[in-house]
Amino acid sequence: MKNIEFSEETLKTIREIINRYPEGKHKSALIPILHIAQSEFEGWLSPEAMSYVAEILNIEPVEVFEVASFYSMFNLKPVGKCVIEVCHTSSCWLMGAEDVINHIGKRLGIKPGQTTSDGLFTLKTVECLGSCGTAPMLMVGADFYENLTLEKVDTLIDACKSSGKSSSYLVDKMLG
Amino acid sequence: MGKKLLLQNIDVPGINTYEVYRKTGGYKSVEKVLEQKNPDAIVEEVKKSGLRGRGGAGFPTGMKWSFLAKPEGVARYLVCNADESEPGTFKDRYLMEKIPHLLIEGMITSSYALGANTSFIYIRGEYFYVLRILEKAIKEAYENGWLGKNIKGSGYNLDLYVQVGAGAYICGEETALLESLEGKRGNPRIKPPFPAVAGLYGCPTVVNNVETIAAVVPIVNDGGDAYAAVGVERSTGTKLISASGHINKPGVYEIEMGVPVEEFIYSDEYCGGIKNGKKLKAVVAGGSSVPILPADLILKTAAGNPRLMTYESLADGGFATGTMLGSGGFIVMDETTSIVKNLWNFSRFYHHESCGQCSPCREGTGWMEKILHKILHGHGTIKDIDLLWDIQSKIEGKTICPLGDAAAWPVASAIRHFRKEFEEYVNNPESIQDVKHYFNVHNVAEA
Numbered sequence: 001m002k003n004i005e006f007s008e009e010t011l012k013t014i015r016e017i018i019n020r021y022p023e024g025k026h027k028s029a030l031i032p033i034l035h036i037a038q039s040e041f042e043g044w045l046s047p048e049a050m051s052y053v054a055e056i057l058n059i060e061p062v063e064v065f066e067v068a069s070f071y072s073m074f075n076l077k078p079v080g081k082c083v084i085e086v087c088h089t090s091s092c093w094l095m096g097a098e099d100v101i102n103h104i105g106k107r108l109g110i111k112p113g114q115t116t117s118d119g120l121f122t123l124k125t126v127e128c129l130g131s132c133g134t135a136p137m138l139m140v141g142a143d144f145y146e147n148l149t150l151e152k153v154d155t156l157i158d159a160c161k162s163s164g165k166s167s168s169y170l171v172d173k174m175l176g
Numbered sequence: 177m178g179k180k181l182l183l184q185n186i187d188v189p190g191i192n193t194y195e196v197y198r199k200t201g202g203y204k205s206v207e208k209v210l211e212q213k214n215p216d217a218i219v220e221e222v223k224k225s226g227l228r229g230r231g232g233a234g235f236p237t238g239m240k241w242s243f244l245a246k247p248e249g250v251a252r253y254l255v256c257n258a259d260e261s262e263p264g265t266f267k268d269r270y271l272m273e274k275i276p277h278l279l280i281e282g283m284i285t286s287s288y289a290l291g292a293n294t295s296f297i298y299i300r301g302e303y304f305y306v307l308r309i310l311e312k313a314i315k316e317a318y319e320n321g322w323l324g325k326n327i328k329g330s331g332y333n334l335d336l337y338v339q340v341g342a343g344a345y346i347c348g349e350e351t352a353l354l355e356s357l358e359g360k361r362g363n364p365r366i367k368p369p370f371p372a373v374a375g376l377y378g379c380p381t382v383v384n385n386v387e388t389i390a391a392v393v394p395i396v397n398d399g400g401d402a403y404a405a406v407g408v409e410r411s412t413g414t415k416l417i418s419a420s421g422h423i424n425k426p427g428v429y430e431i432e433m434g435v436p437v438e439e440f441i442y443s444d445e446y447c448g449g450i451k452n453g454k455k456l457k458a459v460v461a462g463g464s465s466v467p468i469l470p471a472d473l474i475l476k477t478a479a480g481n482p483r484l485m486t487y488e489s490l491a492d493g494g495f496a497t498g499t500m501l502g503s504g505g506f507i508v509m510d511e512t513t514s515i516v517k518n519l520w521n522f523s524r525f526y527h528h529e530s531c532g533q534c535s536p537c538r539e540g541t542g543w544m545e546k547i548l549h550k551i552l553h554g555h556g557t558i559k560d561i562d563l564l565w566d567i568q569s570k571i572e573g574k575t576i577c578p579l580g581d582a583a584a585w586p587v588a589s590a591i592r593h594f595r596k597e598f599e600e601y602v603n604n605p606e607s608i609q610d611v612k613h614y615f616n617v618h619n620v621a622e623a
Contacts, residue, residue, distance in 0.1 A: 020337045022251070022294075025377050027359035031342050035301065070361040070531075071342035073301045090263035090464050091420035091507055093521045127345060127525055128263035128464075129302050132420035132505070133427045142304040 004041060004048045006056075014056065026057060030067055033057070034074060043083065044075035072126065080115045080122035082160045085139045088125045091132035096148075100136050101125060103150050107157060120161065178432035179406055181394040181414045182387070186274050192309065194316035197277040203322055205285045205396035210330040218289035222392060224400025226412035231257055231348070231385030232463060232503040233578075234487050237392075243372040244290055245380040253381040254292040255357065256283060256389050258299040259341055259348040262463035263525060264505030267416035268386035270428040272299075272306050276313035280336065282389035284322060285396050287334050290382055294335050297386075298353050301342040310338050345529035349577045350383040352531065363533050364577035387416050407433030411486035415504050417446075422510035424448035437461075437483040437490075438475045441508065454510035458593075461490055462502020464522050465582030467589030468515070469499050495589065514608075515594040516601050519586060520548035526583035537580040540571040544587055551598060554605025561598045565591055 131137040134146035190196035223238030260268040351365035375381020411433040425448035478497035527541040568584040
């Protein structure tokens with residue numbers, strides 16, 4: 001387990017975010033900070049990470065938990081290094097999302113919501129990501145992969161395996 | 177080609193950068209309003225334009241603006257709803273990605289009209305790469321003096337921030353969005369008070385969709401009358417349509433309000449017809465929440481008139497034979513589509529996205545999903561179809577926010593127009609070929 005503490009540079013970014021809001025309304029920074037925490041602390045929000053964020057914002061840990069548990073992008077359990085999120089709503093569904101999910105599931109030997117035993121991949125199904133005109137699609141980190149074919153999916157999985165691509169994308173991008 | 181008011185420069189190379197955007201006449205609307213120094217006149221122009229909320233509800237924007245309370249010494253906020261989560265809708269993502277400065281220009285002009293000194297763009301967390309595009313564009317706008325203190329020497333101050341969400345359809349509802357922006361769960365608020373009186377941090381707030389705010393730019397530049405001259409009747413101006421599903425040319429199209437639906441589906445200028453030469457079966461015309469219509473009713477109204485892409489024409493016939501323009505998420509289904517299966521997919525979505533605050537929605541969406549799953553897998557009865565109808569009727573209109581309605585309408589319309597197909601699943605389950613159970617994989621690590 002990584003040490004639950006932000007770097008000085010990250011804390012500076014967090015202070016900048018908090019300063020956007022009027023005095024006393026700093027709780028508005030909670031969701032942006034949770035994104036940073038998830039990204040820095042191995043892709044998920046442990047109880048320790050949530051308590052740490054609560055301390056920074058001077059709010060109760062349960063206030064952090066009630067928010068973190070509401071939003072589907074926050075993982076409250078450990079995830080693999082590479083989280084594959086496949087859209088399975090409406091147009092993606094019409095255009096073959098089910099085949100994509102089945103294919104990845106068979107290829108990796110997992111069901112949606114599960115992580116491979118080597119800790120490399122987590123498969124998630126997600127609701128409409130606004131990529132309906134380029135369906136079916138999936139997301140890894142901040143990257144959209146659109147107009148999917150099963151061959152494209154295989155290429156992507158192979159690339160993730162060889163490069164060790166990580167889906168923890170938010171911090172490096174947030175810090176520019 | 178129809179008239180374009182938002183995307184006319186979308187193919188200009190580098191239009192996503194400040195320099196090119198400015199060269200094509202960008203930020204002129206800001207110059208104009210800062211020079212005229214008459215915020216109320218902008219509100220009047222928006223009223224004259226007939227612009228209606230492009231997020232889905234279609235409420236007149238000028239009227240929404242005029243409701244904004246202006247107590248002395250209290251901050252006012254403009255919040256842009258970029259949470260775009262309605263299945264089948266991807267127009268705001270397209271606009272923000274391709275021409276981010278149009279939204280920023282609209283935010284500045286609109287904030288000035290409303291007297292806001294801090295404004296937010298609330299974007300869904302999954303559009304993270306778009307957030308980076310917006311932040312870069314905002315930085316350019318600050319560097320060029322369009323944001324910050326004393327903008328272009330006018331004495332007007334404005335700070336603009338992008339706030340990121342984290343995956344919740346409900347946050348597209350304006351009061352849920354405000355809760356989320358305050359760092360809470362996205363539970364919609366009971367109205368009244370409306371945001372125009374008590375919105376963000378309890379202050380008067382206007383929440384507008386991305387496309388709505390972008391449309392303020394041509395309205396200010398050319399006047400409300402010029403905007404109202406485009407379109408048909410009370411559907412003025414242009415609309416961005418997100419076209420997807422079984423069509424040859426999926427994508428975002430800016431249409432003049434009033435294009436016939438038939439032309440939109442079959443013309444090469446738009447969708448280019450049904451994929452693989454198949455026949456049209458049904459269309460969900462305004463995002464997953466609006467009633468589904470079979471081919472004959474989407475092309476022509478019950479009275480036999482051509483159906484047009486307008487608020488009024490799509491709604492012609494009420495819910496008995498009509499639908500809604502909604503967000504403009506135009507989902508096309510060919511003859512091979514199973515309406516039952518597609519409906520189960522929608523119902524699963526609404527069950528997943530119900531915030532859980534109101535019992536009819538929290539419980540009802542779950543039951544609808546379960547019953548549809550049962551029918552879909554060949555275990556349904558005729559009574560189940562009636563039960564589905566009964567449940568949806570007990571959700572509609574009985575919840576704090578419109579998510580309940582949005583979950584009920586697809587169910588009601590699918591049964592209304594395609595009841596035979598549900599009966600086929602009940603009576604002849606063995607003839608249904610595509611019944612699949614998810615996975616049969618062993619030796620897996622539990623997450």
